[in-house]
Structures are given as structure tokens and as C-alpha cells.
Amino acid sequence: MLRASSQKHAETVDLNAVMTGSFAGDVKHGDALVAFAEAVVAAVPQELQLARASLVAAAGPEVMIDAAGVASNFQRMVRIADSTGITLGHFEQATTDLREELAINSFATHRQAHAS
Numbered sequence: 001m002l003r004a005s006s007q008k009h010a011e012t013v014d015l016n017a018v019m020t021g022s023f024a025g026d027v028k029h030g031d032a033l034v035a036f037a038e039a040v041v042a043a044v045p046q047e048l049q050l051a052r053a054s055l056v057a058a059a060g061p062e063v064m065i066d067a068a069g070v071a072s073n074f075q076r077m078v079r080i081a082d083s084t085g086i087t088l089g090h091f092e093q094a095t096t097d098l099r100e101e102l103a104i105n106s107f108a109t110h111r112q113a114h115a116s
Contacts, residue, residue, distance in 0.1 A: 011027070019102050035055070036054075036064070039052070
């Protein structure tokens with residue numbers, strides 16, 4: 001979704017940030033947003049508190065609230081899809097190049113899911 005959205009709006013998005021936690025794009029306050037996203041995923045209260053405060057200092061409380069809403073929505077969507085058994089359809093085929101570029105196929109969970 002992010003890749004398609006960035007292409008539609010002619011924006012530069014470094015998807016390697018997903019793998020490295022670093023940011024090299026042109027999204028305003030990108031470093032603080034990536035740090036916040038990493039802290040949300042890590043679920044370590046102290047890290048999240050620091051990242052939240054850093055994002056507020058860099059971009060204001062409205063941006064932090066929006067970012068928290070986006071993160072919450074993604075968590076919600078994943079949990080609903082997982083719990084209802086929704087498949088990803090042609091996800092494997094559609095993301096071959098991206099998974100290779102980001103080395104996602106090397107994750108243990110990917111290897112386990114495709115071992116047969």
C-alpha cells in the first residue's frame with residue numbers, strides 16, 4: 001500500500017526504513033515518524049514514551065496523534081485479517097521484487113512457512 005501510494009503521489013519513500021529503522025526520504029519529520037513506528041512495534045513502554053515525546057517536539061501533537069491512529073489502524077487490520085483467515089491473495093507473486101530487495105525472504109518465519 002505504501003509503495004503504491006507514494007508512486008501515485010510522486011513521493012519518494014525509502015522502504016528500506018522498514019528493515020533498518022533509518023530514514024532517507026522526503027517525508028516531513030520522517031526520522032521522528034520512523035522512530036515512533038519502531039517504538040510502537042517494539043512495544044517497550046519507555047521507548048514508546050520517548051519516541052512519542054520526540055515526535056511531538058519535532059512535529060506537534062496533532063502529527064503524533066495522527067501517527068498513533070495510523071499505527072493503530074494497521075494493527076487492527078492485521079488482527080482482523082489473521083483472526084478471520086483472510087488470505088493475502090496473490091501477495092507472494094505481487095511482492096516478489098520487493099521481498100528480494102528488502103531481503104524479507106531471509107526471515108525465519110518466511111522460511112518456516114515455505115518449508116515443505
